[in-house]
Amino acid sequence: MAREDEAELVARSLEGDTRAYGKLIDAHQRVLYNLALRMVNDLEDAKDLTQIVFIKAYENLATFEPGRKFFSWIYRIMVNESLNLIARRRSAEPLDEGMETSERGPDRIAEANEVSGIIQEALTELSQDYRQVILLRHFAQLSHEEMSKLLEIPEKTVKSRLFTARRILGEILTKRGVSLA
Amino acid sequence: MTHDEEFKDDRDEAVSRSLDRMGMVEPPADLKSNVLRAIDARRPAPVRIGWIEGLRESFRRRPLLGAVYPFAAGAATAAIVFTLLSGGARFDRTSALSGAMAPGASEDAGDVGARVDDQQYEVNGANVHLTAVRNGDGVLAGVEARSPGKVEITLKFDPRRLRPVTFHQDREWEGVLECGPGWVRIQQRGDVNVEFKFDDLGAGEAPIQVTIEADGGSVRGMLQTDPV
Numbered sequence: 001m002a003r004e005d006e007a008e009l010v011a012r013s014l015e016g017d018t019r020a021y022g023k024l025i026d027a028h029q030r031v032l033y034n035l036a037l038r039m040v041n042d043l044e045d046a047k048d049l050t051q052i053v054f055i056k057a058y059e060n061l062a063t064f065e066p067g068r069k070f071f072s073w074i075y076r077i078m079v080n081e082s083l084n085l086i087a088r089r090r091s092a093e094p095l096d097e098g099m100e101t102s103e104r105g106p107d108r109i110a111e112a113n114e115v116s117g118i119i120q121e122a123l124t125e126l127s128q129d130y131r132q133v134i135l136l137r138h139f140a141q142l143s144h145e146e147m148s149k150l151l152e153i154p155e156k157t158v159k160s161r162l163f164t165a166r167r168i169l170g171e172i173l174t175k176r177g178v179s180l181a
Numbered sequence: 182m183t184h185d186e187e188f189k190d191d192r193d194e195a196v197s198r199s200l201d202r203m204g205m206v207e208p209p210a211d212l213k214s215n216v217l218r219a220i221d222a223r224r225p226a227p228v229r230i231g232w233i234e235g236l237r238e239s240f241r242r243r244p245l246l247g248a249v250y251p252f253a254a255g256a257a258t259a260a261i262v263f264t265l266l267s268g269g270a271r272f273d274r275t276s277a278l279s280g281a282m283a284p285g286a287s288e289d290a291g292d293v294g295a296r297v298d299d300q301q302y303e304v305n306g307a308n309v310h311l312t313a314v315r316n317g318d319g320v321l322a323g324v325e326a327r328s329p330g331k332v333e334i335t336l337k338f339d340p341r342r343l344r345p346v347t348f349h350q351d352r353e354w355e356g357v358l359e360c361g362p363g364w365v366r367i368q369q370r371g372d373v374n375v376e377f378k379f380d381d382l383g384a385g386e387a388p389i390q391v392t393i394e395a396d397g398g399s400v401r402g403m404l405q406t407d408p409v
Contacts, residue, residue: 014337014363015337015362015363015364016362016363016364018217018220018221021217021220022213022217025212025213025216025217026213029208029212029213030205030207030208033206033208033209033212034205034206034208037206047208047209047212050208050212051212051215051216051219054216055216055219055220058216058220062339115199115202116202116203116204119199119200119203120203134200138197138200138201138203139205163189163193166193166196166197166200167192167193167196169196169200170192170193170195170196173196173199178199180192180195180196180199
């Protein structure tokens, strides 16, 4: 969604037009929900977290600067809320076996879920900084430049952090018997 | 996703491929509706009903508008359009009144109050004068525009802080009043001299953003509602 369109939807939302805010939800809920899922490793918590983030964003919409990307702004809210949630919740539970995935055939889902579960567990072992760059790159599909702006760190740091994060992740996966060939 | 340029070795690329294979999980179908319901439920009650009702009442009950405010039936038509917002008020979409308002100051304007802001603007031949007067827990926001053509005036405010209670105009008029949570707008032709009274619901600064559009041009102003 173009930045101008987002600014218009935000302006209309501020005037009380909840349909406009619904369009912002439509545009961002998939990515935010997946980020939440990878952050908290629990389907119900991910749903709660995403809902809380959208509600908090609405309540603070007046602080959104129209020149910014809505995703960058709401992502910061998500990071803060995920840290709050992680701090207060019970220890993480594994993802449901029956988790619905997209873009894959049914014959590969069981095997993929098993590997995905291991990767998901491994992600939770990464530090916040490393997990963040992995999530933004692989689940939000952001470019290095976009990540640099969002995280307010140099692009060079983004690349090196991403490389280190994947190296640590690779070591964890190898120890757990996941073939990386 | 193509990462070729960013991998330092095969292992790096393999981990990246494993991550990409995880795919995306579809969000729960009721996520959006849950959010919108929660937003609707959390909206402050005065915004949902109170202040819009208050505006409507200000047309219905003459004492609120001042002692010299006879409605002369059949003289002019004032169409009051209440914008229906999703999750917002649920009463009549449109109320039409027939009447004319004789010139005169509102009761509130006559009370002793401290002027906290006073600004002048000019746009495309339209001269605009904005004032804010504070009287206890109330704020009077005055907008006077002299323009040869159509004028549209929009006031935006924090509905958690300011609640419009009355609307006052000092002459016969034919125009439209629209309002929603956090904003009110009037449209009419020619000169405009209007005044909104707000109840101040909290503490701290609560500026009112004013936008005036006339003959294709526009000017924006900010009215402070507290003494500097």
